[in-house]
Amino acid sequence: MKKSIKFGIVAAIAAMVAAPLVPSAATAAPTAGAAPASTAATKSGPTSIAYVEVNNDQLANVGRYQLANGANAFDVAIIFAANINWNGSKAVLYNNDKVQATLDAAATQIKPLQAKGIKVSLSILGNHQGAGIANFPTQAAASDFASQVAATVTKYGLDGVDLDDEYADYGTNGTPQPNQQSIGWLITALRAQMPSKLISFYDIGPAASSLSSSSSTIGSKLDYAWNPYYGTYSAPSIPGLSKSKLSPAAVDIQNTAQSTAVSLASRTVADGYGVFMTYNLPGGDKSAYVSAMTQKLYGQAATYR
Numbered sequence: 001m002k003k004s005i006k007f008g009i010v011a012a013i014a015a016m017v018a019a020p021l022v023p024s025a026a027t028a029a030p031t032a033g034a035a036p037a038s039t040a041a042t043k044s045g046p047t048s049i050a051y052v053e054v055n056n057d058q059l060a061n062v063g064r065y066q067l068a069n070g071a072n073a074f075d076v077a078i079i080f081a082a083n084i085n086w087n088g089s090k091a092v093l094y095n096n097d098k099v100q101a102t103l104d105a106a107a108t109q110i111k112p113l114q115a116k117g118i119k120v121s122l123s124i125l126g127n128h129q130g131a132g133i134a135n136f137p138t139q140a141a142a143s144d145f146a147s148q149v150a151a152t153v154t155k156y157g158l159d160g161v162d163l164d165d166e167y168a169d170y171g172t173n174g175t176p177q178p179n180q181q182s183i184g185w186l187i188t189a190l191r192a193q194m195p196s197k198l199i200s201f202y203d204i205g206p207a208a209s210s211l212s213s214s215s216s217t218i219g220s221k222l223d224y225a226w227n228p229y230y231g232t233y234s235a236p237s238i239p240g241l242s243k244s245k246l247s248p249a250a251v252d253i254q255n256t257a258q259s260t261a262v263s264l265a266s267r268t269v270a271d272g273y274g275v276f277m278t279y280n281l282p283g284g285d286k287s288a289y290v291s292a293m294t295q296k297l298y299g300q301a302a303t304y305r
Contacts, residue, residue: 041067041070041071042071043069043071043072043300045298045299046247046268046269046297047076047275048073048076048294049074049075049076049224049247049275049276050062050074050078050279050281051080051278051280052078052280052281054099054102055099056282056283057282057283058283059109060108060112061281061284062077062113062118062281063113063116064304064305065287065302066302066303067300067302068300068303071298071300072116072118073290073294073302074118074278074281076159076200076224077113077120078120078162079102079103079120079123081099081122081123081125082094082096082123082124082125083095083096083126083127084124084125084126084127084131084145085131086130086173086175090131090145091144091145092131092145092148093145093152094127099122106156106157110156110157114159119160119198120158120159121159121160122156122160122162123161123162123164124149124164125164125165125167125202126166126167126169128167128168128172129168129169129172129173129175130169130173130174132165132168132178132205133163133165133207134168134170134182134205134206134207134210135175135177135179136182136185136186137176139185142182142185142189143185143189145186146186146190146192147189149161149190149194150190150193153197158197159197159198160199160200161190161194161200162200162201162202163183163199163202163207164202164204164205165202165204165207165208166202166205168205179210180210180214182210183211183214183218184214187199187218188218188221190221191221198224200222200223200225201222201226202225202226203225203228203238211238212236214238214239215240216239218240219240220240221240222238222240222241223245224245224247224275225238225241226247226248226249226275226277227247227249227277228250229250230250230251230252230255231250231252231255231256231257232250233248233264233267234248235247235248235273236248242274243271243272243273243274244274244275245275246273246274247268247275247276247277248271249264249265249268249273249276249277250264250277251276251278251279251293252279252280253280253281253282253289253290254280254282258288261289261293262292262293262295265296269296278293285304290302290304291303
């Protein structure tokens, strides 16, 4: 996710999407992954997403937020972020020291969340080396990278992967430019290799442009997609993905005004969307901010425990 977007551009997209008001069919329980919830407490409303910058903050903090009835305030925690590196001949999955430390500390950072029923995904994005999700030159190359991702998901007991088309710097190191088929090849390979895992998409970059005009067959292999521009409201347009799988709202918890977050939460529910995406959950108690959102999303306050 671009730092210029995350920490500066919250009004870069002025167009707001006005969707018809329909009752939401979505529930807050994610549809894939293996870890069962250990609590009977449930909630009705959008699936809530929490990205965590593990370079700065602890993933386990996601599990400390509960609604008044004991249900989880967040449903999916996303480790931000692993990278796509270029080794001179192909794309390779790479974890920096903080991401690797989080994965290695699965017993304290990942499994406790899963025991609560919170899914844990790994975000992947480019690393300024020319490799990304939009420029696999062949279906075989996309499948090879999907195998690397699937192996990591399996090794660390994760619930899925999040795809983000940023920081690739396509063309660097003699790498190819983006093509129309790449993201579809990757999603198809990931779904084949991880049939029961979550695959989400951060709707930005050349991959987003390709998906917007792709077949519904490809889009239907995704679980979720969301708006990448914080402080705004704009639903992704991906054939095959219904409103129940989309977040038009994008909230940076450390940089989006609380009043804006509340407005976006209210609009998400009113417009019948099934996902609500937040980024940058910090360490420490932010329950006042989180509670302001959950009151609109679920009709319950949130506490930090």
